[in-house]
Amino acid sequence: GRMHQIRVHAQAIGHNIAGDFNYPNAEFNKLLKRYHLKRLFLHASDLAFIFKHQRICVNSVLSKELQGFLDQFY
Numbered sequence: 001g002r003m004h005q006i007r008v009h010a011q012a013i014g015h016n017i018a019g020d021f022n023y024p025n026a027e028f029n030k031l032l033k034r035y036h037l038k039r040l041f042l043h044a045s046d047l048a049f050i051f052k053h054q055r056i057c058v059n060s061v062l063s064k065e066l067q068g069f070l071d072q073f074y
Helices: 002-012 026-034 064-071
Strands: 046-051 054-059
Touching: none
Parallel strands: none
Antiparallel strands: 046 054
16 A cells, blocks of 8 residues: 555665664664664654645644654654
């Protein structure tokens, strides 16, 4: 589906998704495991699209797990 397409395209241009163990960058994933990332880091914080001539905007905060992962670096 769509997630597969995103993962394959990201890998094809040399920008693997963090925590992607199906299309891995082994060296990068080894580093991420040291920081306890145990899942795919694929998140859209903001999406916008047009529906029936109206702009729809959707926002989402990171899960506690993903935010905790980022907090280790700041």
